Amino acid sequence: MSQGSSATYDLYVVGGGINGAGIAADAAGRGLAVGLCEMNDLASATSSASSKLIHGGLRYLEQGEFRLVREALGEREVLLRKAPHIIRPMRFRLPHNPKLRSAMVIQAGMLLYDRLARRTTLPASETLNSDSATPLRPEFNKLFEYSDAWVDDARLVVLNAMAARQAGAVISTRTQCISAAREQGLWTIRLRNVAEGNERVVYSRALVNAVGPWVSRFYNHQLKETAPKQVRLVQGSHIVVPRLYSGDEAYILQHSDRRIVFVLPYEGRFSLIGTTDLEHETTPETISITQDEVEYLLMVVNNHFLQQLNKDDVVHSFAGIRPLVCANTGPAQKASRDYEFSLDDDQGEAPLLSVFGGKITTYRKLAEAALNKLSPYFCDMRPAWTADTPLPGGDFSSPAELLESFSQHYPWLPEELKQRYCRSYGTLSQQILLYCQQLSDLGQHFGAGLYQREVEYLIEQEWALTAEDILWRRSKLGLHMSSREIKALQEYLQKRTQACIRELIEAEQQ
Template sequence: MGEHGKRIECDVLVVGGGINGAGIARDAAGRGLRVVLCEKDDLAQHTSSASSKLIHGGLRYLEQYHFGLVRKALAEREVLLKSAPHIIRPLRFLMPHAAGQRPAWMIRAGLFLYDHLAPRDFLPGSGMVALRDLPAGPALQRRFTRAFAYSDAWVDDARLVVLAALDARERGATILTRTRCARVRRGAQRWEADLEGPDGIVHVHARCLVNAAGPWAGSFLHATGAGPARPLRLVKGSHIVVPRLFDGDQAFLLQQPDGRIVFALPYEGAFTLVGTTDVDYDAQDVDRVAISPAETAYLCEAVNRCFERRVVPEDVVWSYAGVRPLIDDNHGSASSASRDYRFEHDTAGGAPLLSVFGGKVTTFRKLAEQAVDWIGPMLGRHVPAWTAHACLPGGDLYGKEPVARAVLEYDAWVRTRRQQFAWLPDGLLARYARSYGTRLAALLAHCRTRADLGQEIVAGLYEVEADYLVRQEWACSADDILWRRTKLGLHVAPGAAQRLDAWFDARRRKSMASHLTRA
């Protein structure tokens, strides 16, 4: 290890700031372990912000007989809805049905299982509906007259990661973004790591190392000297965003001739999110993943098979892609590879090492709980699990305990906030409430009028929010704010990112000048 730089002694070093790493850091910190998490980029910059934005059991996984995964995910759907009702909300799905698709009896059987594999406290069950009775009905082609309806949930995936990391920090964890684990060495009792970040090198001595590096988990495991990793199958999933295709707040599950399904989801008011693809990804650079023209064409064709309005690649206003690190279980197609997670526990070579492979956003909390159930006793810390009975930051609308009331009465809670902040425009209040929940009070702690929000840096983004995101949520760049902390990137005019980056530069210069003055 080098001679210079900050030194930190901790119990657990987590490498990876996606949903699994943030979840493990949160759970471990809540059990009294000293935790450091490092992420080489921004939180949720890669796979964890490139999902379909769903908390769901995975209806299609029933066809692959992954009943255990579906049961686990359905149970977690209920837990997460109640723990973060501001960023997670119920979503009703419609599956249009016509001749030539999966037979109706098969779909009914699958939906019956979906309704009953795990307890369902407050979400409505499945059933058949007439499309002519729904606002979205006219948007579909006339060959569709009926649809199967069922329930799942929507999530702001990037904010979910940030809130898990925020909870971890508030419970004592150290969260280091833009900080790469450059070197790591294993000893008999501890790991020694050099973390390279914007403020120099941090030397960490940790009693346990957690490899939650996602698509990089295999290469990082090799860097630890712990030997070859379980084979990973890198699968690219891509999405497109187009102008809104249908009215109403329901979503669609669209069956495709190749047996796959594609989601069409209401998105940011004016748009529809369409995805996902599943293609094997063989490229070496997982830092710069992008949708291919073939994937864009596939998703456009999926829309055109079902909706009256046709879309072409030129209609796409935004797209994103992420690489999922799935367990290589030798299935033929990328879409059939298991989304479940597995751990590799290694204690034979010295200090404990836990590597995480696979997983999905929906099961992150359970994954983290099981990971810390192993880590804690290994380090002599026997503390029971706790996250199933705790809200994420901002989710405590009706008390600290997760309750269905917070989901069912979210709109009533917002109406109360509207009375409290009557000076705030309705659209802005709605976005703040969805993003920050009860942390809205901290965001607006010193604001009494619209003028108190400060400069409107770009449309819809005021200085008070941008400053909050820097101070509280690790935002360092325009992309951090426009695409991960918010989705304002879809709504602002060209050049907005440059204006926001200029604001960041001015803020840094001001901070540096203030520091030099004090020195």
């Protein structure tokens, strides 16, 4: 592949969400010359607004989605091994409500859930009676408990982009694909740098449309074609409140509309509550939680928990758009969460593969399936490899061992920081801590344990540019920092950018 303004790739991926980053990593690791563009920050759309569960989806069994559930359940342990820093097992408690689902139905579902895929480390499901320490109202005295896993969704995207880069891929953030057309057996792809407005062209033997909720619009706007399938855009929102209970378990609450709401331990001091299903009419850019959604989530939680919440307890919220593959009508919670591809080419050349739907949980299998589909166009492509290879920073045997080694190597590192580095960066922490021998070597402290060294690492290694990238996607430190502290970070970033521009100008003048 030639680099520069007119690079030619084997595979060009548009979209830096989990599916685009996963496909780029898989393809680059198989020896293809890969490029990826993301018009905003990595994971800036749906892939940072999920419920953050690596799960089979107990309720999808009710809808007969056995293929999806089996694939997703199998992925739990694969992903726990691949990314033990950002993915961890979690127990889920479902309070029994005999008016909504009988105990027999739930127990049968959990038995199936336990057995549909190989499970070696996650414990089996069980039925419990609530005890005096329960945070739930007294009528919920019987609980069903099962295993799934929790993931830092935005970091999963970044780690896949890093894995792609390690294998030679060129990742361009803040870069929008504005058009793509087939010319003489290649894709001519026009890109615009969103910050500066300048445009460039790259060429590629194959194109992947992995723009999530924008997938159909990409056909109309960028390809000037009619989309072969439509996606149904359904908004889902979450609220964050001060922690509702002290345990590490999550709750899955049933509501009379047959929907379910999760309550998850979140970032130490908080609980994450979601989600909703709201049909979305406008463009994917314009989303935020509605008042009705806030009230709905509070109502479901208040129906179950002893502690009663009101709107003033909400400290943060976020909303995302599910691109659901089935375009039919009917309740959104019943629409399939599975994925589909569309693949076409021009007389055997310049294939276009588009991704419709998908879940965070199944991104790796989706990427493998995408590469299988494209394999006839790349005869010398190497075989699938991602199942057994850790993501960057995930090359350690257990979080306890990693913490122990941090304690030995960096005895001066405060306990809270050690824990956070371990679960955010794993062994990548060594890059932040290189040559540091005391806390002051980490540089300026912005608040909540965010030091200059981490900021610099995120900018240099993880494509972070703005305070929002750092505080809400690379970390969730935005939850813990005051507005004054956030302003100090913004000022630091601004000064840093100005200094970089000055250096560039001086270098050009020499």
